[in-house]
Amino acid sequence: MIKNLRNVSLLLAFALSFGACNKERLNVDPVNQVLSVNYYQTETHVAEALIGAYDPIGWSMAFGQWISPVMLGEIRSDNANTGGDPSNNDQPGWQELDDFTNTNNNTVIHPLYRRSYIGINRVNSLISNTDLTNPDLQSDAVQVYLAEAKFLRAFYHFEVFRHFGPIPVITEELAPDAVELERNTLSEVMQQIVDDCEEAAALLPIIPASGQEGRATKGAALALMGKAYLYWADLSNDDPALFDAAASAFQEVIDLGAYQLVDDMQSLFAFGSRNTIESVFEIQHNPLYQSDWGWYEGIDGNGMVQLCGVRGLCAEHPTYEAGWGFMAVTEGLYNHFLEDDAYRRDVAITSEEELAQDLIDAGLSCDPVVDMSENNPIDYTGYFQEKYCNYKSHAGTNVNGGNENLTKAQNTHVIRYADVLLMLAEALHRGSGDDGMAMAHIDAVRERAAGPDATTYRGAAQLMADEGMSLLDVIWYERRAELACEGDRWTDLVRSGRANSSLFIGDGNKEANFNEDHLWLPIALEETVLATGLTTYPDASLFN
Numbered sequence: 001m002i003k004n005l006r007n008v009s010l011l012l013a014f015a016l017s018f019g020a021c022n023k024e025r026l027n028v029d030p031v032n033q034v035l036s037v038n039y040y041q042t043e044t045h046v047a048e049a050l051i052g053a054y055d056p057i058g059w060s061m062a063f064g065q066w067i068s069p070v071m072l073g074e075i076r077s078d079n080a081n082t083g084g085d086p087s088n089n090d091q092p093g094w095q096e097l098d099d100f101t102n103t104n105n106n107t108v109i110h111p112l113y114r115r116s117y118i119g120i121n122r123v124n125s126l127i128s129n130t131d132l133t134n135p136d137l138q139s140d141a142v143q144v145y146l147a148e149a150k151f152l153r154a155f156y157h158f159e160v161f162r163h164f165g166p167i168p169v170i171t172e173e174l175a176p177d178a179v180e181l182e183r184n185t186l187s188e189v190m191q192q193i194v195d196d197c198e199e200a201a202a203l204l205p206i207i208p209a210s211g212q213e214g215r216a217t218k219g220a221a222l223a224l225m226g227k228a229y230l231y232w233a234d235l236s237n238d239d240p241a242l243f244d245a246a247a248s249a250f251q252e253v254i255d256l257g258a259y260q261l262v263d264d265m266q267s268l269f270a271f272g273s274r275n276t277i278e279s280v281f282e283i284q285h286n287p288l289y290q291s292d293w294g295w296y297e298g299i300d301g302n303g304m305v306q307l308c309g310v311r312g313l314c315a316e317h318p319t320y321e322a323g324w325g326f327m328a329v330t331e332g333l334y335n336h337f338l339e340d341d342a343y344r345r346d347v348a349i350t351s352e353e354e355l356a357q358d359l360i361d362a363g364l365s366c367d368p369v370v371d372m373s374e375n376n377p378i379d380y381t382g383y384f385q386e387k388y389c390n391y392k393s394h395a396g397t398n399v400n401g402g403n404e405n406l407t408k409a410q411n412t413h414v415i416r417y418a419d420v421l422l423m424l425a426e427a428l429h430r431g432s433g434d435d436g437m438a439m440a441h442i443d444a445v446r447e448r449a450a451g452p453d454a455t456t457y458r459g460a461a462q463l464m465a466d467e468g469m470s471l472l473d474v475i476w477y478e479r480r481a482e483l484a485c486e487g488d489r490w491t492d493l494v495r496s497g498r499a500n501s502s503l504f505i506g507d508g509n510k511e512a513n514f515n516e517d518h519l520w521l522p523i524a525l526e527e528t529v530l531a532t533g534l535t536t537y538p539d540a541s542l543f544n
Helices: 002-020 043-058 069-075 092-099 109-129 140-164 186-201 218-234 240-255 265-269 303-307 331-336 339-348 352-361 417-430 435-449 460-467 471-482 489-495 508-513
Strands: 080-083 279-283 326-329 349-351 383-385 412-416
Touching: 043 109, 043 140, 069 080, 069 092, 069 140, 069 303, 069 326, 069 489, 080 092, 092 508, 109 140, 140 186, 140 218, 186 218, 218 240, 218 279, 218 412, 218 417, 218 489, 240 417, 265 339, 279 417, 303 326, 326 383, 331 349, 331 383, 331 471, 339 349, 339 435, 339 471, 349 352, 412 417, 417 435, 417 471, 435 460, 435 471, 460 471, 471 489
Parallel strands: none
Antiparallel strands: 080 326, 279 412, 349 383
């Protein structure tokens, strides 16, 4: 064997030496016209690098794993279970996250973590290498590009923080061997997010230019800053000054006059609905590229649509195509909605009975409507999310080929104006603000939630009187109801100290396995073996 390897080496050396003697072969034009030594020299270069920095936001999958933060925020909570096929082992990494049996070897957590730091690295490369003394880069457009980059850096840091707790803050390019990272404190993480958002908001446009929908705006930066302050306040022993700072940021969003609630909540999630006047920041999913299983990070569709569609749904259903049955909605979420909140419930959730009624209304029939033999019997409840529907209308929208399951184009809502109103109400109430104003913002959301044909609705004050709720109870009710199946449930519970085993009573694995160690995801072993100062879980001392 060794002799054969030596013979191969000799032949390879001979071939290389023969090629090296041919000078004409060495004098070739570079394949790439833009090289590392001459990049970031023009406005176009900066614009291209910025698009690359946006790219990880839209990844439904990375490194072979589904990594939807929306799914994580619901499945980790009492709103949903993993679902999937009958084996109860479909997507085992997600099953572990659902059942609180995950360790630092979980297959989902590392791609989720890496996605954000890839985005942060791309932003830092752009900011570090854009030389503003270069006359070709002294345009207003470049300044806006850099502001967008700072918003993205804040966004990525906040996303990874929400799941892993205080994490390393990185604001400059790192050398390949710079692996000795450590967690920053809560205050250091949040201050960096706030600073980036503040600097971005000063330069970003109020409304994106036509054709630039989905780009960062002043309102998006201010809303993210407010949300960071809200989490910071909550995790800092309910600091009223930080709640006040959150309220100030959210009020600035309102004062822009750029947003309003759409009249019919259902229209926010209808097929083809994109970038409405309620959208503060929305992830764009494009069906025009040839996404396939061979390039996970190139999937530009919204993977949730197929993943979370109704598994085993009969082909005769007039509106929906069968999906893969993930993010199975719990009965607890369905029952959370008050009797007069049925319209908002039906925007978020459908049931096996309602699917059967759809067939009857269309003059169709099939039996069974949902094939139980195809579903996970442990997680199945007969309730399904309806905000990211697997519409039959998605078929054929991917005009350039590719896998139809990966190219469904419904956008992902990150921050809606309704969310801003509810976060402002919370910040006012928990800080030094006016409870009357807080209730007015809640009432605006509740009026719309009643449905377009409603003539009456119960406001916050009436809910408090009728249901025996405190104002904070109303706020928590509203956040769970309004944002159901949108990914905020788990992080709302964690940041407010409400994540505890009582949420999961009767839910087998969750109730048995949950403890405080599961409030935050562990940083993957692949990271901590390289960065020896990087702890798997955040220490209590970091929350200062």
